[in-house]
Amino acid sequence: AGSARAGTASAMRASAAILFSCAGMASAWSGPRLAPTPVARRLGRLPLHAPFQTATASGTLVSHKPCMAALQLCRRSTRSSLLTMTSSDRAPVGKLVSTYQLVGLATAVVWIACSVVALSTHPNPRINAVCGLRHNSLTIAQALALPLPLLWSVFSALAAAASHGWGRLKSATYRRLNLGAAAASLWLAAAAARAPAFTTGHDMYPPILKVIAAVVHVITACVCLGAWVRTVDSSPPPVRGHYVPRIVRGVVGSVWRLAPTGVSDDPDAAGGRDGRNEWALAALLFGYFTVLPVVSRFPLATVPAMLGTRLSRAVSGFTFLSAVVCYTLKDAAERGRASASTFATLRRGLGLGCAAHLAVVSAKLIGIDGGGLLLPGRGLWQFYANAMAVPFAAATSLLMYGLVAFAAVTPPREGVKERVLERVDKLSSKVADMVADGVAEQLAQTDQDGAP
Secondary structure (H helix, E strand, O other): OHHHHHHHHHHHHHHHHHHHHHHHHHHHHHOOOOOOOHHHHHHHOOOOOOOEEEEOOOOOEEEEOHHHHHHHHHHHHOHHHHHHHHHHHOOOOHHHHHHHHHHHHHHHHHHHHHHHHHHOOOOOHHHHHHOOHHHHHHHHHHHHHOHHHHHHHHHHHHHHHHOOOHHHHOOHHHHHHHHHHHHHHHHHHHHHHOHHHHOOOOOOOOHHHHHHHHHHHHHHHHHHHHHHHHOOOOOOOOOOOOOHHHHHHHHHHHHHOOOOOOOOOOOOOHHHHOOHHHHHHHHHHHHHHHHHHHHOOOOHHHOOOOOHHHHOOOOHHHHHHHHHHHHHHHHHHHOOOOOOHHHHHHHHHHHHHHHHHHHHHHHHHHOOOOOOOOOOOOHHHHHOHHHHHOHHHHHHHHHHHHHHHHHHHOOOOOOHHHHHHHHHHHHHHHHHHHHHHHHHHHHHHHHHHOOO
16 A cells, blocks of 8 residues: 555656646747746745656656656657647638638628518518508518627637637537538528528529529538538548538537536526526527427418518528527536637627517517507508417517527626636646647657657
8 A cells, every 4th residue: 555655646746747847848948938926936846857756567666857758748649739739720720710701791791682682572462562661671670680690790709710720610619600500501592592492482582692692601501511520520430431420419419418507596606697597598499499480380480580471481590590609608608618709709699689689579569660569550460460470489489589688788797716717728728839839849859850
C-alpha cells in the first residue's frame, strides 16, 4: 500500500510537471512574459522543474526531466492534432464568412419576393374584391415578421463562427444550425418549385420566380450541408462515407434530450432562472407546429403562421429552424453559456421575430383590418376565417410566440460564477493556442534539425 501511494504521488507530480513545463515553453516561445499573478508566484515556488521519478508496475524508479517528458507526451498523443489546430482549425475561413452572409441575404430577398407575389392578391375572388392595401400589407408583414430576424441571427452566428476557423464550426452548436438551415432551405425550395402541392392548388409564382427561388434555396442548403460535412466524420463501416446514420442518431437523441436537465421550480436557483425550461418548452411547441400544417387539412393547417392557404405550409421551414434555435438556446443555458455572443444573437433574432409576429396578430385581433374584437366590423372573421375556425390551436401558437418573446427579453442575470467561467474559458483558449503554437514550432524545428 505504501509503494502504491508513492507511485500515485509520483504520477501526480509528473502530470503537474508536464503541464507547467508546457506552460513555460508556451510563454517562452510566444514572446515576452506577462507579469506573474499571486497564484503564478505560489505555483512558481513549487519545485516542479527539478528532475523527478516515477514508479513502474514492477516497482522500478525511472528518472525524468519535465521539459523532455512534456515534449515526448506531445509527440506521442497530440502531434497531428496540434499541427492541424495551428493551421486550418483556427485560421479564419474568409470565403465561408462571405458565403454565409451572401446566401443569408439571398434567402431573405427571395422570401420577400415570394411573400409579396403570393399575398398581394387573395385567391378567393369575392374576398379579393374587398381586400385593400391595408389587408395585403398586414398579411405580407406577418409573412416577414419571423423569418427575416431569424435568418439574420442564424447566418450572423454561422458567419461569426467561420471567422474563427473550422475548429469553431465543429462545435455541436454550429453543426445544429447548419443542419437546421439546410433542412429549412430544402423545404422552401420545394415549396417554391411545387407551390400547388403546398397550397390548395394555387399556382402563385411566375416561372422565373420559381426557378430563382428554388435555385437560391438549394444553394443555401448546399453551403450549409457542405460546411457540416467538413466538420464531422462519416459513419463507420459498413456504411462508410454516408452521413444519414449520423443525422438519424442525432435527431433521435435530440428528441430524447428535449427535456431540460437540472430543472428547478425555484426562480432563484440556476435551473429555474437561466431559461432552460422556457427554451425547452418552446422547442417542443415549435417542433409540434412544424409538423401540424404538413399533416393537417385547412383550416387547422393555417396555424401557426396564420397566412391562409397560400404560405402557411411553406412557413414550416422557418418554424423548424426556430425549433432548432430554441433547442440550441436550451443547451446553452444548461451549459452555462447563455451569455455568449452567439447565443445572445440567436436570442435577439428569434425574440424580435416572435414579438413582431405577435404585434401584427394583435393589430388584426383588435380590428385594424376592417373590424375585430375591439373595433366595429367583421373583417377579422371575414379575412381570417381559417384562423378563427380553430381558436384553441391559434391561441396555443400565440402562447408559444409569447413564451419565446418573454424568454428573449428576460435573459438570466450573469452571476459571479458565470462571469468567472466566461473569463476562464477565454483565458484557457488563449493558453491552448499558445501551447499548440509552441509545441508545433518545437516539433517542426526538431524534425528539421534531425534531433531525437
